[in-house]
Amino acid sequence: MSDSQDKTEPVAADTAKAEVQIVKIKSRFAMLALRDGGKSAAALIGAADAFLQTERNRYHAWVSDALQALDVTLDQLPGSIPEALQAAYGQAMQIRDLGGTFGAPLVTEAADSLCELLYRLYSAELYSHEAIAMHQSTLRLICAADQNKTTPAGIAELLAGLRKIVARYPRPLPPPRPPGQSQARPAEASH
């Protein structure tokens, strides 16, 4: 039994729903996480930021691998376009998310654009190898430059170009929303 359960005590009972129990719980996490002896927040966050810096080279390698995996996914075409786009969308999201964690805003922006493109293609049941490949090339260029702690020349124009590519495909309108629901993105469609 978890330590947290040792600290339960009933605090209320709704007479209309007598079976519902509301208990006060102080979890072990809450009991121990604020004990004396911890380092300052600044020191801990600084250590975690330093860890990310040491990981940066591996992160670049991971993006490169992820882009290759994306190629493999899309090579599964034809015959499974929605599935491939859905899987590719999930992979692009991972690139985007880790770009944010590693403080790589250009990677994040290009990957975000790729996510949006894949979402629009998926929604419209379309496919454009060129549009996707342009995003992948831009991401590779950005990563290569980031490894050298530089910014690719003309990056603003490149990113603007990606936005124009994405704009060629219509953004789907959300369907009428039943209470408590909204349109699902590709990666959520299976759930």
Added chain:
Amino acid sequence: MTKPALNLQSLRFLVADGNSYFQTILYGILHALGAQHIAVTGTGDEALARSRSDVTDLLICDWSLPEVDGFDLVRRIRTDSHNPNRYTPVIVLTSHAQAHTVERARDCGANFVLAKPISPKLLYDRLLWIAEDPRPFVMAPGGYNGPDRRFKKDGASSVEVERRGRPHAAAASPVTAPSLGPAVAAMTLH
């Protein structure tokens, strides 16, 4: 104002994420924040099995886990009276900060849903929030099981969240329009 110091040394973490590289990163961040006991798994099934066999002090899981998704994982833990981690705080990570994703996380019994990308500062703030979170636990047979969803506290919603490379303020309520994660900050559960 100085943030309170967290002492995570003796606490046991379980991280569940289908992306092995993200597992490494989250492990590294938690370790740098002082955690010494971190178990990692890549599937919802394995996370569920671990939750039944090992006591965990904090579960961090991605919503899109293979086999058993993050929401289902949390729901199963919360509704199993024999699970030693029934009341364990849970953070659900998601790449989708859309309203319905946040609502699903809230309704499965998670303490927090955190939109990726995460940063050390963001994670620290959320751990601190959970450590100070006084919410009681609701158990409704056949219904909701988890932290009280009705709470008022000026905590994370007032924290300025600086996402790496993209500064955004934390949102206090779910967004209503379809959105691609980074444009939306962490969601608190109400």
